[in-house]
Amino acid sequence: MRLTFEACSAIFILDYLVASQSQSAGRKGTVRTSIVNFNNEQMQITWAARELFPGENVSFSYTFEGGQHKVWKSCPTYLLDQGFNSGCLFKTEGSTLFISIMNSNRSKELFSKTLKSDFYIKPNPPENVTFLWKDDTVTVSCNEPKRAVKCLKLELQYKSKFDKGWQSRSSKCCSVGEQGFDPRKCYSFRVRLKRLVPLCNVVNYSSDWEAETFWMNGTSLDSCDDDIKSQSNTIILLSCILAVLLMIFLLLILLCKWQRLPKSVMPVIPDPKYVFADLFNDHNGNFQEWIDKTEHAMVQTKLEYEESECTIEEESHKEDKKNVDKERSKDNIINFSGAAENNHPKMPQASQNACLMPTSNTTVSLDGFQILMNDDMYVML
Numbered sequence: 001m002r003l004t005f006e007a008c009s010a011i012f013i014l015d016y017l018v019a020s021q022s023q024s025a026g027r028k029g030t031v032r033t034s035i036v037n038f039n040n041e042q043m044q045i046t047w048a049a050r051e052l053f054p055g056e057n058v059s060f061s062y063t064f065e066g067g068q069h070k071v072w073k074s075c076p077t078y079l080l081d082q083g084f085n086s087g088c089l090f091k092t093e094g095s096t097l098f099i100s101i102m103n104s105n106r107s108k109e110l111f112s113k114t115l116k117s118d119f120y121i122k123p124n125p126p127e128n129v130t131f132l133w134k135d136d137t138v139t140v141s142c143n144e145p146k147r148a149v150k151c152l153k154l155e156l157q158y159k160s161k162f163d164k165g166w167q168s169r170s171s172k173c174c175s176v177g178e179q180g181f182d183p184r185k186c187y188s189f190r191v192r193l194k195r196l197v198p199l200c201n202v203v204n205y206s207s208d209w210e211a212e213t214f215w216m217n218g219t220s221l222d223s224c225d226d227d228i229k230s231q232s233n234t235i236i237l238l239s240c241i242l243a244v245l246l247m248i249f250l251l252l253i254l255l256c257k258w259q260r261l262p263k264s265v266m267p268v269i270p271d272p273k274y275v276f277a278d279l280f281n282d283h284n285g286n287f288q289e290w291i292d293k294t295e296h297a298m299v300q301t302k303l304e305y306e307e308s309e310c311t312i313e314e315e316s317h318k319e320d321k322k323n324v325d326k327e328r329s330k331d332n333i334i335n336f337s338g339a340a341e342n343n344h345p346k347m348p349q350a351s352q353n354a355c356l357m358p359t360s361n362t363t364v365s366l367d368g369f370q371i372l373m374n375d376d377m378y379v380m381l
Contacts, residue, residue: 010244010338018145023139031047031052031101031110031111032047032048032049032052033045033046033099033111033113034046034047034087035115035120035203036120036205037092037117037118037120037121037122038121038122038124039121039122039123039124040092040117040118040121040147040148041091041092042089042090042091042092043062043089043090043091043092043097043117044079044087044089045060045062045086045087045088045099045151046079046086046087046088047086047087047101047111048086049081049084049085049086050081050084050086053084054112056082056084056104057083057085057104058085058100058101058102058103058104058110059074059075059085059101059103059104059106060074060075060078060085060088060097060099060100060101061073061074061075061100061101062075062088062090062097062098062099062100063097063098064093064094064095064096064097064098064117065094065098066096066098070098072100073090075088075089075090076088076089076090077089077090088353092117094116095116095118096114096115096116097115097116097117097188098113098114098118099112099113099114099115099244100112113219115174118200119200119201119202120201120202120203120204120205121148121151121195121200121201121205122192122195122205122206122207123145123152123193123194123195123206124145124207124208124209125192125193125203125207125208125209126142126143126154126174126191126192126193126207126210127142127143128142128143128193129141129142129210129213130142131189131213131215131220133181133215133218134215134218136181136182136183137177137178137179137180138158138177138178138181138187138189138215139175139176139177140154140156140175140176140177140189141174141175142154142173142174142175142191142193142210143178144173144174144275145172145173145174145193148200149174149202150200151195151196151199151201152171152172152173152174152193152194152195152196153170153171153172153193153194153196154170154171154172154173154174154175154176154191154192154193154194155168155169155170155176155177155191155192155193155194155206156168156171156176156189156190156191157169157189157190157191158167158171158178158188158189158190159187159188160182160185160186160187160188160224161186161224162185163184163322166190170194173193176191182218183217183218184217185216185217186214186215186216186221186224187211187215187216188212188214188222188224189208189214189215190204190209190210190212190213191209191213192208192209192210193206193207194206194207196341241377282324291377
């Protein structure tokens, strides 16, 4: 049945072309025209005005009525080329179209032609295009047109960023599928509708491409550049993180070296407040009490005793000799009254004033400090 329909269509087209040529015979010259029927809604007829009719502004008339009494209509919208009429736009009102081109004052017909408007249809772009990505297969579909569905097929073109050109796949309206898509790649897709030639059209007209879309593993993207940008952004982010970590590591090394430098150049003098914390906190600075209870704190103890003769003088000595003895005792001993009374309670009062008591000097080295002790004085060096 389909073969019969195609054969009849081919015979009709040939008869139509022969008839058109016979009608055009005898006319002035041969006028080449471009005929487009936009989705069987609007006709566009164009001609080369400057080549065919130089310096003359021709007029265009058309009709969709047959018979001897045709009602011709003037062109409602002219297309201009440098101020001269070069085409006409008008509404499609039937399947058989009669056109006529005349001189400017309509006194002479320059060209006429009869044609089937249905053989020059250019379809509209597909509507409501949907994509279905499953595994490695992509299926594209669109809404079915209202008329002439059998004369249409859906064409799919796609390419990845690794392909140099578009790859094409066609199927009957209104669904087409293709396999072998890599989910790791980003693909560009576009679709359009095409009229079947020569079954339905004498000219191979296709619709304009639907807006290009970008897909990757079933996910729609704004463009395939987004995939490249996301990878570059990840690399930049990781590089920045590594650079920051490296800077922190270098700063820590410099900080450690900077803290060691002052210690090596100028040693820190220990503060007795922190070295002897228990001396000041627990014993309120009472060194004797602290040293008695802290046996392990004493590293080195050195006792030095110096004894001198105790001379008992009579009360009848002269005042001048007492003064000489006092001056001599000041150079050799440290006099303290309270300790002498406690340590020698049985010594006579007269003898105590003139006796040179043994002196005990103690030197203690502790945590970098040297402490000189005697019976009534502690000196920290």
